[in-house]
Amino acid sequence: VTRPILFLSDYGLDDEFVGVCHAVIARIAPEVPIIDLAHGIPPQDVLAGGLTLAAATPHAPPDAVYLAVVDPHVGTERRPVALEAGSALLVGPDNGLLPPACDALGGPRDAVAIEAEKVARAPVSPTFHGRDVFAPAAAHLAMGTGLHDLGVPIDPSSLTRLSRLEPDVGPGRVAARVIGVDRFGNVRLAAREADLERAGLTGRLTVSAGGLAAPAHRVRTFAEVPDAAYGLLVDSAGWAAVVRNLGNAAHDLGARRGGWVELRADGVG
Amino acid sequence: VTRPILFLSDYGLDDEFVGVCHAVIARIAPEVPIIDLAHGIPPQDVLAGGLTLAAATPHAPPDAVYLAVVDPHVGTERRPVALEAGSALLVGPDNGLLPPACDALGGPRDAVAIEAEKVARAPVSPTFHGRDVFAPAAAHLAMGTGLHDLGVPIDPSSLTRLSRLEPDVGPGRVAARVIGVDRFGNVRLAAREADLERAGLTGRLTVSAGGLAAPAHRVRTFAEVPDAAYGLLVDSAGWAAVVRNLGNAAHDLGARRGGWVELRADGVG
Amino acid sequence: VTRPILFLSDYGLDDEFVGVCHAVIARIAPEVPIIDLAHGIPPQDVLAGGLTLAAATPHAPPDAVYLAVVDPHVGTERRPVALEAGSALLVGPDNGLLPPACDALGGPRDAVAIEAEKVARAPVSPTFHGRDVFAPAAAHLAMGTGLHDLGVPIDPSSLTRLSRLEPDVGPGRVAARVIGVDRFGNVRLAAREADLERAGLTGRLTVSAGGLAAPAHRVRTFAEVPDAAYGLLVDSAGWAAVVRNLGNAAHDLGARRGGWVELRADGVG
Secondary structure, eight states, X not given: OOOOEEEEESOOSSSSHHHHHHHHHHHHOTTOOEEEEESOSOTTOHHHHHHHHHHHGGGSOTTOEEEEEOOTTTTSSOOEEEEEETTEEEEEESSSSSHXXXXXXXOEEEXXXXXXXXXXXXXOOTTOHIIIIIHHHHHHHHTTOOGGGSEEEOOGGGSOOOOOOOOEEETTEEEEEEEEEOTTOOEEEEEEHHHHHHHXXXXXXXXXXXXXXXXXXXXXXXXXXXXXXXXXXXXXXXXXXXXXXXXXXXXHHTOOTTOEEEEEETTXX | OOOOEXXXXXXXXXXXHHHHHHHHHHHHOTTOXXXXXXXXXXXXXXXXXXXXXXXXXXXXXXXXXXXXXXXXXXXXXXXXXXXXXXXXXEEEESSSSSHHHHHHTTOEEEXXXXXGGGTOSSOOOTTOHXXXXXXXXXXXXXTTOOGGGSEEEOOGGGSOOOOOOOOEEETTEEEEEEEEEOTTOOEEEEEEHHHHHHHTOOSEEEEEETTEEEEEEEOSSGGGSOTTOEEEEEOTTSEEEEEOTTXXXXXXXXXXXXXXXXXXXXXXX | OOOOEEEEESOOSSSSHXXXXXXXXXXXXXXXXXXXXXXXXXXXXXXXXXXXXXXXXXXXXXXXXXXXXXXXXXXXXXXXXXXXXXXXXXXXXXXXXXXXXXXXXXXXXXXXXXXXXXXXXXXXXXXXXXXXXXXXXXXXXXXXXXXXXXXXXXXXXXXXXXXXXXXXXXXXXXXXXXXXXXXXXXXXEEEEHHHHHHHTOOSEEEEEETTEEEEEEEOSSGGGSOTTOEEEEEOTTSEEEEEOTTSOHHHHHTOOTTOXXXXXXXXXX
C-alpha cells in the first residue's frame, strides 16, 4: 500500500525544478499521486514555507508523505532529514522548515538523518538536493520503505527550530509582522484570533503600515467590508488578515512581507 | 465508477489555495484524477471564468465534474450550487459562473443548493468555500454521491446569469470588449467569427484601441502576419483575436481587459 | 501497458492552454499520468525548450512519451512529428525543439510526420496544434498505438536542427550567451564544466555583463559565496551559472537571456 506525497517548495513554476522532481518520483513510484501544495513560497523563506505546510495538515490525507524544500543552505552541512509524526512522514532540510507541521501532526516520534547514497541514483548535485535527495527519499517512503532504511537515527529534539514571530498585544492594540501577501492583496499577519480577542479588537479600528493609517472594520468575510474601507478578518488558516473588498490591501497600504502592521481600536489610546 | 474533476479558479498558483483543495479532494476521493483547467482567471472576474469553462467543454471527458470557483461574494447569501447538464455535473457559486458551461453541455437538467453541513468536515471558513464546501462537494459527486444528497432542489431557471457582452457590428465595422489577454499578448475580443463575417472584415483593416490605430490583416494563423503589422484571426476557442507575430499585440496597442477595440475595414467609412 | 507523458511547453500557466491539453489527454487516455516538466519556457524560445527537455532525460521514466510544444510557426508548413529514441517516444513540431532530447536518449531511431486527420477529433485549429494534434498524438502513443499509425515515415536525418550556442573560450577567459534566468536570479550560461576547465577558471575571477564588472569566486554551492560577491558554479543541469547567495545575480548584473556574459580569471589579461 502506497502513500500520497504532498509537495511544497520555493521553486516556483516558471522553471523546470518542480517538474524534474515529479519525473524523479514517477521513475521510482509511478503509481504514487503527488499533491502540489504550493511552489510559490517566497524564495528562501523557510518560515513562510513552514507555516504554510503546518496550516495544510488538517486538510491532507493522514498518511501523506510531506516533501518540503526551502533550502537556502543546500550543499552545506545542514542535515537532510526524514521524520515520523502521527501517521504521516516528512522529508526536507533540517533548517526549521518541518517542525511546525510536525508539531501540528502530534510532534516528531522518530527521526533520521538521510544518507544521500541510500536514495540517490547518481552523483548528487550540490545545488539541487530536491531532485537528488529529497524527492527520491519521499518516493521510497511513499512506496513503503522504512524510515530507518534511509539513514541514521537522530534525536528529534536536535531538530533546528525557528523562533516564532510573536505579535505585540496590549489593550486595544495589536502590532504584528506581515507573514505573507496573497494574489488578492490580502495581508496575512503573525497574529491569531486569540490575540485580537485579548486586545479587544472587535469593531472599528485603525490599521497602520509604513506611514499610512486607514479606518478598518472587524468583519467575517470580504463582502462585509464597506466601500473604500479596510477589513480585519480571521482567514481560512486562522491568521489575522487585513483585506479590502474588490481592492488590493497590500498595495494600497504599502504593506510588505516582513514589515509591521499596527491595529488599534478606535477610541483607545 | 468514478468521474474526473475539472478544476478552474481565480486562486492563482502562487499561494496554497489550489493545493489545499487538491488535498481535500485526495482525502475524500484518493483515486479521482483532477484536471487543472486554469487557475489564472483574473481575480474575481466571474465572466472570464465562465467563458473559459464553457470553451473547454468540447474537449473535456463527457462525465467530468466541473469544479469552478470565482467567488467575490464568498460567505454571503449567494448560494453554493450543484448542477447536472448532459452527462456532466457542475459545482460552484450561483453568481453566473456556471451557466455558460452548463448551456454548452446542453442546459441544466437538475440543480440543488448545496447544504454545507452535508459536505463539510469541520466549521466552514467564511472566506474559503473552495476548500470547505465546493471541493468536498465535487469529490463526493466524483465518487458517485447523488446530486440530491448534497442539498435541496432548486429551479434551474432561478440560477443567476450574467448578461453577455455583445459586440457592436455594422457594415465594415466591429467594436468589441476585450475579454482577455494571454501570455503571448494576443487580445481576445467578445466577438465571434459570424460577427466578422457580418461586418465583412475579410481583408485589410484598421485596428484601434485607446488612442492608437494600426493596420491589420485578416489571417488564419500567427505566421501569416506581415512584419510590423497586426493580424485579426479567429482563435482556438472561436473568439476574434488581435495578434502580432513574434510581438505582443496587447502591449503595443495598449489594449486591456474590459476596454474596447474597434476593427474597421479599409476603404470603408 | 501504458506510458507516462512528460509535457513541456511555452504556454505558461496563467491561461487555459495547458489545462485544455490535459483534458484532451484525459478523454483519450484517462489512466495515463501526465508529468508537467515545465510550461514557463520563454514564449517562442525553441532553443530554451529544447535544452530544458534534453536536461530532463536522465531523470524521466525511460519509457516516457515526451510531449513538447514551443511552436512559433504553428499552422504553417512546418511538420508535426513523432520520433522514437531509446525506449522513449517524442512528439512535437519539427523546428529544432526535439533533437537535443532525442540525442540525449540515444538518437532518433524512427520518425514519422503526423497526419492530423489520424489523431484529431474535429477540425484542427490553425493556432492550437498542441490541443488538436500534439496532445492527442501523445495520448494515443501512451496507450500503445504504434508510431507508424500516426503518419508517414520520414528520414530522421531530415529533422530541423538549431545550431548550438558555442562559448568563446581562451586562456583565463570564457564568454558565453545567457540561456536562461531562473526565479532565484541565477544566470545560466551556454558553457559547460569542460569549458571552464579549459580556460582555467578555478579561483577568483571577474564577471562582466552589460557595462558592469564584479568580483566572483568559483564555488560548488550557493552558500559558499562570500557576502556581496558573486559565485560561478556548475548547476544541476551541467551548465555554468553565475549566482549570488541570498541575492539576485541577474538583476544586480543586468544580465538578460540572449545577452553575453564574460568570465575572466583575475591576474590574467
